[in-house]
Amino acid sequence: MAKAFASQADLEAKKVTWTQLSENAYAYTAEGDPNSGVIIGDDGVLIVDTTATPAMAQDLIEKIRSVTDKPIKYVVLSHYHAVRVLGASAYFAEGAQQIIASRGTYEMIVERGEADMKSEIERFPRLFAGVETVPGLTWPTLVFEKEITLFLGKLEVRIAHLGAGHTKGDTIVWLPSQKVLFSGDLVEYEAACYCGDAQLEQWPATLEALRALKADKLVPGRGPALTTPADVDKGLDYTRDFVTTLLQTGREAVAQKLDLKAAMAHTRVAMDPKFGHVFIYEHCLPFDVSRAFDEASGITHPRIWTAQRDKEMWDALQA
Numbered sequence: 001m002a003k004a005f006a007s008q009a010d011l012e013a014k015k016v017t018w019t020q021l022s023e024n025a026y027a028y029t030a031e032g033d034p035n036s037g038v039i040i041g042d043d044g045v046l047i048v049d050t051t052a053t054p055a056m057a058q059d060l061i062e063k064i065r066s067v068t069d070k071p072i073k074y075v076v077l078s079h080y081h082a083v084r085v086l087g088a089s090a091y092f093a094e095g096a097q098q099i100i101a102s103r104g105t106y107e108m109i110v111e112r113g114e115a116d117m118k119s120e121i122e123r124f125p126r127l128f129a130g131v132e133t134v135p136g137l138t139w140p141t142l143v144f145e146k147e148i149t150l151f152l153g154k155l156e157v158r159i160a161h162l163g164a165g166h167t168k169g170d171t172i173v174w175l176p177s178q179k180v181l182f183s184g185d186l187v188e189y190e191a192a193c194y195c196g197d198a199q200l201e202q203w204p205a206t207l208e209a210l211r212a213l214k215a216d217k218l219v220p221g222r223g224p225a226l227t228t229p230a231d232v233d234k235g236l237d238y239t240r241d242f243v244t245t246l247l248q249t250g251r252e253a254v255a256q257k258l259d260l261k262a263a264m265a266h267t268r269v270a271m272d273p274k275f276g277h278v279f280i281y282e283h284c285l286p287f288d289v290s291r292a293f294d295e296a297s298g299i300t301h302p303r304i305w306t307a308q309r310d311k312e313m314w315d316a317l318q319a
Contacts, residue, residue, distance in 0.1 A: 013126075018063045019225050021217045022178040024155055026067075027225035028060050032191040032279025033127060034083050036060055037173065037182035037219045041152020044073035044095070048173050048182040048219070050087035050138070055130020057090035071095025074150065076159055077140065078184025078221070079167040080108040081197075082120040083127050085138040100148070101140035102161040104169025108197075112304045113137045119305045124283070163206030164199035165243070166221070170206065174213060181213060181232075185221030189235040191279040192222075193242045196287035197302045200247040200295050207236050222279060245270050250292025261317055264289045286317050 014031040021027055026038040037048035038060075045064060051057045064072065072094040077085050080101070088099055101109075108116075117137065121128045128134075142148075147160040158174040166185040173182040185194065186206060211233070218226040218235055226235045249270050253263035267289050268276075275281055290313055291302060303309075 016059065017224070019227075021219070021225060021227065022175065022180050024152075025175055025178060025180040025217075026063075027219040028063060029219070029223070029225055032222050035219055035221060035223075035225075038064055039152065039155070039157060039173070039175065040064075040068050040070060041155040041157070043153045044071050046074040046076060046150070046152060046157060046173070047072060047091060048076045049078050049084045049184065049221075050075055050091065052083045052128050053087050053130045054090035054133040054135075055087075056128075057087035061090065061094060073097050073152075075099045076171065076173055077101040077105055077138070078171050078173075078182070078186075079169050080105045080113065080116070081167070081185075081194075082117040083124070084184075086117065086128075086134045088138040089135050090133075098142045099138065099140045100142045100144070100159060102169040102171045103143055103145050104161065104164070104167065105171065106140055106143045106169070108167060108169055109137060109139065115304050115306045118307045119310050122307050123310060162209040163202060165203035165206040166193070166195070167197050168199055172210065174215075179214065179216040181210065181215035181218045183210060183218055183220055186210065187218060187220040187235050187239050188242070189220050189223035189226060189238055191220075192275060192281040192284040192288070193239060193246075194280070194284045194287065195243065195246060195291050196284075196305055198243070198288075198291055198295075199300075199302075200243055200250075200292060203243045204240050207240050211236050242271075242275060245274070246288055246292045247295065250289070250296040253293060254296040260290065260293060260313070263293050264317055267292070286313060 014033045016030045019027045024040050028036040039046040072091045075088050075091050075096055150157045161171050170186050215232050216229055218232045226232045249267040253266050
């Protein structure tokens with residue numbers, strides 16, 4: 001029997017954890033589902049990643065309202081994937097003034113926003129509960145090139161693109177005074193790295209740029225909040241191991257002139273023992289192997305995933 005496509009069969013709700021990391025920073029995590037971050041300053045709130053739909057964003061808004069009634073002024077997109085950004089419209093009713101993204105993220109929305117939205121919704125319907133509340137693509141209102149700094153009253157918040165990895169537009173949010181870092185999907189822990197739009201060769205250097213910040217606490221894109229410097233290093237090491245192993249097996253598959261299905265089998269030999277038990281591994285691996293195979297073949301700019309390409313890839317691997 002063929003496996004259900006991607007995560008269409010994943011219907012089990014995940015437990016949400018709301019964790020205070022510092023005087024001003026909170027993590028919203030959910031057992032391998034996409035995380036969000038919250039920074040509460042003197043005069044307003046900043047959100048890092050919006051959840052997938054306005055309907056789903058209501059739970060995060062309730063968590064925020066349990067600790068503050070300050071307006072939610074800013075929404076930061078750590079990168080462009082539909083599951084991270086389509087809930088943005090929910091925050092306008094809460095006072096949002098700006099949706100902030102890197103230049104690379106903006107370019108991804110222009111190039112592949114519509115295709116990605118359709119693709120992701122079909123892959124993982126549980127993560128798009130209330131999809132009918134999505135008014136359309138999320139467009140940033142403020143685009144930066146490398147770094148900008150905001151002040152929430154006296155609280156300094158740095159928003160920066162330190163390099164590519166998970167996508168070409170990856171953005172981190174950093175509280176230098178409290179050494180709290182929100183990494184988006186540049187870092188994962190105890191969850192698979194989705195690499196379908198990745199720059200795998202560049203990713204390790206970007207991780208080392210994050211390490212150089214010497215964060216005490218880090219909110220990864222998926223997995224639990226990392227609440228000690230030792231745990232932060234574990235998260236960085238885990239992610240580096242995942243993406244370097246993936247790219248190496250892709251290079252080996254290309255060198256051996258394997259087809260995609262054989263490349264998948266070759267990759268599993270190296271990846272399954274280390275990562276086969278983690279959240280969304282089986283969901284991510286077909287897309288990851290496809291991207292590693294492409295990058296190892298010289299396709300530096302990731303091909304656009306469409307709903308049709310998704311199914312063709314999945315069928316080829318199941319045949």
